[in-house]
Amino acid sequence: MSSPLLQTSNQKQKFKIALNTWFIENRKDYPWRRTQDPYAILVSELMLQQTQISTVIERGYYTRWLEKFPNWETLAQATQEQVLSAWQGLGYYNRARRLHELAQIIVSEYDGQLPKDFDTLLSLKGIGDYTAAAVSAFAFDQAYPLVDGNVIRLLSRIYNYRKPIDKQPGKGHILSWATELLDTKNPCVYNAAIMEIGQQICKKKPQCLICPISNFCQAKDFQPEVLPIKKNRTKITHLDEHAIICVHNNQILLAQETGSRRKGFWKLPTRSIQAVKPLMLALNFSYAITRYKVQLYLYVAKPNLKVAQPQEDESWFEINDLKELPLGSPYKKAIQKYLTQG
Numbered sequence: 001m002s003s004p005l006l007q008t009s010n011q012k013q014k015f016k017i018a019l020n021t022w023f024i025e026n027r028k029d030y031p032w033r034r035t036q037d038p039y040a041i042l043v044s045e046l047m048l049q050q051t052q053i054s055t056v057i058e059r060g061y062y063t064r065w066l067e068k069f070p071n072w073e074t075l076a077q078a079t080q081e082q083v084l085s086a087w088q089g090l091g092y093y094n095r096a097r098r099l100h101e102l103a104q105i106i107v108s109e110y111d112g113q114l115p116k117d118f119d120t121l122l123s124l125k126g127i128g129d130y131t132a133a134a135v136s137a138f139a140f141d142q143a144y145p146l147v148d149g150n151v152i153r154l155l156s157r158i159y160n161y162r163k164p165i166d167k168q169p170g171k172g173h174i175l176s177w178a179t180e181l182l183d184t185k186n187p188c189v190y191n192a193a194i195m196e197i198g199q200q201i202c203k204k205k206p207q208c209l210i211c212p213i214s215n216f217c218q219a220k221d222f223q224p225e226v227l228p229i230k231k232n233r234t235k236i237t238h239l240d241e242h243a244i245i246c247v248h249n250n251q252i253l254l255a256q257e258t259g260s261r262r263k264g265f266w267k268l269p270t271r272s273i274q275a276v277k278p279l280m281l282a283l284n285f286s287y288a289i290t291r292y293k294v295q296l297y298l299y300v301a302k303p304n305l306k307v308a309q310p311q312e313d314e315s316w317f318e319i320n321d322l323k324e325l326p327l328g329s330p331y332k333k334a335i336q337k338y339l340t341q342g
Helices: 007-025 040-050 053-058 061-067 072-077 080-087 094-109 118-123 129-140 149-158 169-183 187-200 320-325 329-341
Strands: 237-245 251-256 282-291 294-301 315-320
Touching: 007 169, 007 187, 040 053, 040 061, 040 129, 061 080, 072 094, 080 094, 080 187, 129 187, 169 294, 187 320, 237 251, 237 329, 251 320, 282 329, 294 320, 294 329, 315 320, 315 329, 320 329
Parallel strands: 237 294
Antiparallel strands: 251 315, 282 294
16 A cells, blocks of 8 residues: 555655755754764653653753763662652653663663664663664664654555554554655654654644645545544543541651552552541542543541551651652642642
């Protein structure tokens, strides 16, 4: 399957020129575009997975991380608690754990240098196809196609593909088109360009009238905003969570998180609905995590009550030390709300 507008090598070359020219004139000045340091670029790529650029930049996560861990060596020497604390607020904490483990491997097995070879990169724990391609393109200027959400959206419209793109054969078509159009002479510029035009122009509501590559788009006159098509989403599961907040002598009772996703983090202790019934409800709010929407109920517990006695994996912490502690965002928000209103 191919676009009649992008069948010949001449058409493809015109597409690349139009895209690269637009990018050079309109590119955003992101901090990771000012460097070719493989470490800094990999940090940015992992932070940007499932996280908006504005969050990473405007809230200072990227710059603070590089100030605290400027290279593989400093990151490898850090404790997991320090790493998770620096990542706090970005979510999907396995990304931070993988980056920490990778730093230790790079220092111990690769003399502190990220390998340039694509297959070697891909063999490293925590680096998948997209991340390996991104580092290869932006750090080493090697020609590998990048396929993120922006590229998928753009290519599904360029080729007017009206079947699900997140299962086969859609996935195969997208990768094939991305490879076919790749500018092998300017992979760094081209890969940044095709992602950025998806971000700025070919958005959920596309701006076709100002798009520099609209002449190559098969979907522009056929409701491009409905593309890409995806398979049915996983249903959201609603849960209730009942937590206590117990403060005494400027200390607060916290519980260690369980499960691989939040390993190394702390949270407010949770109790059964029966145990918290006699307590005063301080506040409640909802938060989302993967396919769950959680309603968090926070109850005030006096330290002398049975419900507030520390259970296994629960400990007291100084309130002033919370900023240095890896604390799940919903619980951090709940504690701040409680202490502010209290």
